[in-house]
Amino acid sequence: MSDYAIEMLNITKTFPGIIANDNITIRVKDNEVHALLGENGAGKSTLMSILFGAYVADNGIIKIFGKEEKIKNPNIATNLGIGMVHQHFKLVHNYTVTENIVLGREPRNKFGILQIGIAEKKVQELSDKYGLMVDPKAKIDDISVGQQQRVEILKTLYSNSKIIIFDEPTAVLTPQEVDELMEIIRKLKKEGKTIILITHKLKEIKAVCDKCSVLRRGKYIDTVDVADVSENELASMMVGRPVKFDITKNPIKRGKVMLDVSHLTVKDHLHVEKVRDLTLQIHKGEILGIAGVDGNGQSELLMGLCGMLPVSSGTIILDGEDITHKTIKQRIEIGLGHVPEDRHKYGMIKEFTLSENAVLKDFYKPKYSTKYKTLNFPLFKEIATQEIEEFDIRTGLGADTVAGSLSGGNQQKAIVAREISLSPKVLLIAQPTRGLDVGAIEFIRKRILEERDKGQAILLVSFELDEIMNLCDRIAAISKGKIVGIFNDGEVNVREIGLMMASSEKNEGEKIEG
Amino acid sequence: MKDNTAEKKSFFDRLLDSDVMISILVVILGFIVGTLLIAIVGKNPADMFSSIFDSMFGMARNNGTWNFRYIGETFAYSMPYILCGLAMGLPARVGLFNIGAEGQYIMGMTAAQSVALLVTPFPGLWVFCIIAALIAGSLWGGIVGILKAKYNVSEVVATIMLNYIALYSSRLISFQLPGATTYNTATLPAFSKLTKFLIPTSNLNVGVFFVIIAVAVYYFVINKTKLGFAMRATGFNKNASKCSGISTVKSITTSMLIAGAFAGMAGAIVLLGGAFPKGRIITGMDNYGFMGIAVSLVGNNTAIGNLLAGILFGILKQSQSLMQSRNIPKEITLIIQGLIVVFISLRSGLEIIKQRRNTKKLRKEALSK
Ligand SMILES: Nc1ncnc2c1ncn2[C@@H]1O[C@H](COP(=O)(O)OP(=O)(O)OP(=O)(O)O)[C@@H](O)[C@H]1O
Ligand SMILES: [Mg+2]
Numbered sequence: 001m002s003d004y005a006i007e008m009l010n011i012t013k014t015f016p017g018i019i020a021n022d023n024i025t026i027r028v029k030d031n032e033v034h035a036l037l038g039e040n041g042a043g044k045s046t047l048m049s050i051l052f053g054a055y056v057a058d059n060g061i062i063k064i065f066g067k068e069e070k071i072k073n074p075n076i077a078t079n080l081g082i083g084m085v086h087q088h089f090k091l092v093h094n095y096t097v098t099e100n101i102v103l104g105r106e107p108r109n110k111f112g113i114l115q116i117g118i119a120e121k122k123v124q125e126l127s128d129k130y131g132l133m134v135d136p137k138a139k140i141d142d143i144s145v146g147q148q149q150r151v152e153i154l155k156t157l158y159s160n161s162k163i164i165i166f167d168e169p170t171a172v173l174t175p176q177e178v179d180e181l182m183e184i185i186r187k188l189k190k191e192g193k194t195i196i197l198i199t200h201k202l203k204e205i206k207a208v209c210d211k212c213s214v215l216r217r218g219k220y221i222d223t224v225d226v227a228d229v230s231e232n233e234l235a236s237m238m239v240g241r242p243v244k245f246d247i248t249k250n251p252i253k254r255g256k257v258m259l260d261v262s263h264l265t266v267k268d269h270l271h272v273e274k275v276r277d278l279t280l281q282i283h284k285g286e287i288l289g290i291a292g293v294d295g296n297g298q299s300e301l302l303m304g305l306c307g308m309l310p311v312s313s314g315t316i317i318l319d320g321e322d323i324t325h326k327t328i329k330q331r332i333e334i335g336l337g338h339v340p341e342d343r344h345k346y347g348m349i350k351e352f353t354l355s356e357n358a359v360l361k362d363f364y365k366p367k368y369s370t371k372y373k374t375l376n377f378p379l380f381k382e383i384a385t386q387e388i389e390e391f392d393i394r395t396g397l398g399a400d401t402v403a404g405s406l407s408g409g410n411q412q413k414a415i416v417a418r419e420i421s422l423s424p425k426v427l428l429i430a431q432p433t434r435g436l437d438v439g440a441i442e443f444i445r446k447r448i449l450e451e452r453d454k455g456q457a458i459l460l461v462s463f464e465l466d467e468i469m470n471l472c473d474r475i476a477a478i479s480k481g482k483i484v485g486i487f488n489d490g491e492v493n494v495r496e497i498g499l500m501m502a503s504s505e506k507n508e509g510e511k512i513e514g
Numbered sequence: 515m516k517d518n519t520a521e522k523k524s525f526f527d528r529l530l531d532s533d534v535m536i537s538i539l540v541v542i543l544g545f546i547v548g549t550l551l552i553a554i555v556g557k558n559p560a561d562m563f564s565s566i567f568d569s570m571f572g573m574a575r576n577n578g579t580w581n582f583r584y585i586g587e588t589f590a591y592s593m594p595y596i597l598c599g600l601a602m603g604l605p606a607r608v609g610l611f612n613i614g615a616e617g618q619y620i621m622g623m624t625a626a627q628s629v630a631l632l633v634t635p636f637p638g639l640w641v642f643c644i645i646a647a648l649i650a651g652s653l654w655g656g657i658v659g660i661l662k663a664k665y666n667v668s669e670v671v672a673t674i675m676l677n678y679i680a681l682y683s684s685r686l687i688s689f690q691l692p693g694a695t696t697y698n699t700a701t702l703p704a705f706s707k708l709t710k711f712l713i714p715t716s717n718l719n720v721g722v723f724f725v726i727i728a729v730a731v732y733y734f735v736i737n738k739t740k741l742g743f744a745m746r747a748t749g750f751n752k753n754a755s756k757c758s759g760i761s762t763v764k765s766i767t768t769s770m771l772i773a774g775a776f777a778g779m780a781g782a783i784v785l786l787g788g789a790f791p792k793g794r795i796i797t798g799m800d801n802y803g804f805m806g807i808a809v810s811l812v813g814n815n816t817a818i819g820n821l822l823a824g825i826l827f828g829i830l831k832q833s834q835s836l837m838q839s840r841n842i843p844k845e846i847t848l849i850i851q852g853l854i855v856v857f858i859s860l861r862s863g864l865e866i867i868k869q870r871r872n873t874k875k876l877r878k879e880a881l882s883k
Contacts, residue, residue: 308757329759338757346757351750360747360758364740374738 004066005030005163005194006051011060013046015405017396020046021057022218028211030065033185033195035205035226037238038215039437040409041394044198045087047215048165051196052084053077064163083156084165087172087408087435088344089148091140097151098123098136101158126157130187144295146177153184164188165196168408170204171435174294174463182208200409200437202231214238217394239439247445250453252473255284258457259305259426264314266297266304274300276481277314282426282457287448289472290461292501297481298461299341302428305459306338307331308346319425332361337424339416341431341461347415350404354395357403358384358418387417392443408435416444420451427451430461445471465494477501533814537858541812541826544854548846557842565836569829584832586716590787592828593725594619597780598806599824600732601655601773603815605669607736608769609749614658614673615777616803617680618651620796622778623785624684625650627793630706630786631691631699639705644724644782651778652771654680659770663763669770681799688795699793708786721783728776733817735772745769777803808855827851 006028013021020043028034036044049055051062053071062069064080071077077084091100102119123136132150140148149169156164166185170178178201185208188195197209205212205226212229214221214237221237235243259282266275274297282288290298303309305316307328315324323331340346348357359368359380370376384399391413395401403411412435419427432448433441448471452458462468468475469489476486477500485500492500549559572585598615605612625646633639654676661667693700708719736742747755748765756762780802785794809827813819830851834844 306757327759327761328756329761332759340757345751345753347754349747349751349754352747356743356747360754360760363743369740374734375740375743 003029005032005064006196007061007063007066008047008051009061009063011047011050011057011062013043013050013055013057013059015046015396017398017401019218021050024060024215024218024220026213026220026223028194028196031189031192031194032211033189033197033209035209035212036196036198036215037200037202037205037212037234039217039238039394040413040435040440041217041407042215042238042437043218044215045167045407048084048167048196048198051077052082052165078159078161081160081162082165083159083161083163085149085152085156085167085169087167087169089152091148091151093140095140096136097134097138097140097143097154100140100151101155123154123158126154130157130184130191132184144177145172146174146180149173149181150184161193163194163196165198167198168200168435169197170199170201171408175465176293178204200435200441202234202438205234206231216240235438238437241439243438243442245438245442247442247449247470249449249471253285253453253455254473255286255455257281258284258319259459260315260317261305262315262317264301264304264316265312266300266309267312268300268309273312274481275304278478278482279314280476280483280486282459284425284457285452285455286473287452287458287460287471289468289475290459290478291465291468291475291497292478294463296478296501298430298478300481301478302338302341302430302459302461305428306336306340332422332424335425337419337422337427339419339427339429339432343411343415348403348411351402353384353400353402354388354393354406354414355380355384355399357414358387358399358421360418361422383421387414387421391417391447392440393417409437409440412436413440413444416447420447423451423454424456426457426459428459428461431463432460433462433464433467465497468497469494534819537812537814537819537823540857541854543857544850547853548850551849552842552846555843561840562833562837562842562846565833565840565842566829568836569833582713583715584836586713586718588825588828588832589722590717590719590789590828591831592825593721593787594780594784594800594802595805595809595827595831596725596821596824597728597776597783598802599809599813599820600728600806600817601777601780601803602806602810603813603820604732604736604745604773604776605766605769606810606815607749608745608765609752610662610669610766610769612655612658612673612770612773613670613807614655614676614803615773615780615806616799616801617673617677618654618774618777619781619784619800619803620677620680620684621654621774621781622647622651623781623794623796624680624687625778626706626782626785627699627702628687628691630702631693631793635703635705637705639703640708640786643706643786644779647778647782648775649778651776651781652774655770655772655774655777656767659767662770663766677799677803681796685795685797688793691793693792694795696795698790698795701792702786702790706786707788708783710788717788719783719787721787724779724783728779729817729821731772732776732820736817741765741768777806805851808851811858812854 004027009025011021011024024047038044046055050057051071053074053076056072062071069080098116098120101123120136127134132154134147134150134154169181173181182204185195199205209226211223212226212234213223216238262279264275264278265273268274278301280288292298300309304311307326311324315322318334318336321334323334344350349360363375368376368379381399387393388395388398393410393413395406403414406414416432433444436444448458460468460472473489474486475492475497476483477497479501552559552562569584569588572582598619601615601618602612626643629643629646630639633642658669658672658676661672662669688694688699691699708721711718711720711722744760745765747760748762752762784800805827809823810820813823830847834847837844
């Protein structure tokens, strides 16, 4: 048997207008945790999709445990012992955990009768062995995103995968879940698995990976021993220049109140009160961060503010205008911007080109019509081209690229670009840097600060306490739909905020009143 | 240029990549299987093709002269197909499945004949008949749109129900019209009929212009206007559209209103286009609305695609009478239409072929190393 579990030799894959993988060779030793690092659009997902059989390479050879294999489709990959945990899970929602795992290979007795019990037992065993803590009988609907990810992991374990690929697994997780996932990866290694981890988080690479291969713009750069390099060195290897992690913030020039939310109550789709009697104010030129554990009403707060969910009680006043019961379009026109949390569901139209997506919120304005009242598509294209240049969105076909074909991080950049370019008075931003590479994170954070300095009022929701601490002028901790404490920048540290988020009843700091 | 085989291969790959080509392939495939069937039942496929050919170009076989009546009839038959295809296609672009073109068609026809028989005839009456049909059809479609947009009632269920309600309402209303018997009403006044046009021996009439306008409107709305932009956005991703301030209620409702108008106009054109001297009291459905589903499938919900697919279906319909006279079972045209629809639905099968070709190419490259 060969030393290497995986050898991908001279892999090339082209898409219209772009070489996603340009003659890439990587080798992964058996029982190694191997990181794949690269800027947004560098070709990481593409390379792994080729290994998993979702794409077929134009060129190149794949060897698994020393044997050359033609991986034409995911089934072949599964049979070869390769499993993949996708960034967007492929689970059937009203099925149980076990049903999802055995889908298509249900255990049956000799009469062909389904024996789900056997599978449940096996799932339970696997879950215990790797400390996944998943209930085999739970419905997918009832478990958290982090748990759903573990179901995906269980799927690969159930089919006896020796090799497990993770594509940006931590992008959707809360900080605690990230720590737990790191632990799970260590356990998987101990049990002899070979792991490839795509991530933009250098900390995670340092924490669990043995080796790290770096891609840049479709090309292979280098493979290094993680122990030998610092986070900074990794970052500059991947971007091709030094990256600054700390950003300098100009002193705040706080203006009048731009967004005034008082006693807001919002129910979710199941009519459960998720935001309860919440009050907060954001001033011109200020960034207010919402820190909290996922599921404490952050999503519903944003959806209520932007108009996607109706407000049960309370008021929202934007620059002196009551928008509580205004339509979404009216709110946008009055000056509300929104980078939604779920970019695929709410942020963009995957089938549209970048030009069409760039004007999604204001295409109807007279400036986009020709004198014959038809839409001025060339102008759309101009706008999109500007954004592509300014935000360094990596595309195959420029403004004509279909949004859905962009890499995950570049989709995110396109949405942020649109929202910032509309220069609203109040900008709601959820997880702005989710899925972005460190270079892009640096850039987007700088742009957000620029908008603040220009006098925008910004509401930032992020699970990354670092991000909140770095950017925000004030930080509000949210718990169970209420603001439980609000602090000025510098008044608290990460640990204190963490404690605050965890305990809703303790009221440290000034508690704000309506 | 030198590498001929490579050129050809990439051409075939491009063929598989394009929706237009798939539609054309599927039509050809439908005809091939149809031909085989004819041969199996012991008839001469040449007779089938000559019937189709004559319907397209207007040749009269028996005496070798041109008989343009055939072309005229072909286009006359195509009109309702094209319109009903558009009626299916527009909501499809917004993500709706409008199986209600049949009902909208019936309501259009009923409105047209009511106006024709109840208003004292005057020159230009037909314009008002058509307008009435447009309004009736779009109301019938609009109801579905509002139910769907505001209350999320399934448009499939709503349109199926409304098809039946339309059928019986049409009978109820038409029984009240002057001269109603069990089958028909009084003769339609001459002023209500659509003027024959170009080929007076056929039923080809000025309706053609309305059809052309309808196709143009469809193209223009979808591709050039704000409304079309909003409709396409809604069709692809309702949540993101809503979140971007696009009124999905408006997109959905308007698409159904316009679709209903297309189908309603089809009803008026069939009624007033010459085939029926008297108003109709229908006992069943004409099926143009349902065939519209097939037309829009083949035409890929584009304006030009619908136009061509509608003409294709018109040709097949016109050739039925020629086939019968040449001893070919006319049902073969229905079979071909059916086959085309089935094959179109097998598009995913073509995806597999595409994948095969990709891997084959890869293997060849690997071997050549
Ligand atoms: N199906 C596709 N069609 C066209 N282009 C594609 C397709 N998939 C990927 N690409 C292009 O290939 C390039 C590499 O994309 P890939 O998704 O592999 O990047 P990535 O390294 O995973 O980036 P990210 O960190 O943002 O996820 C991108 O420029 C992308 O636009
Ligand atoms: Mg990716």
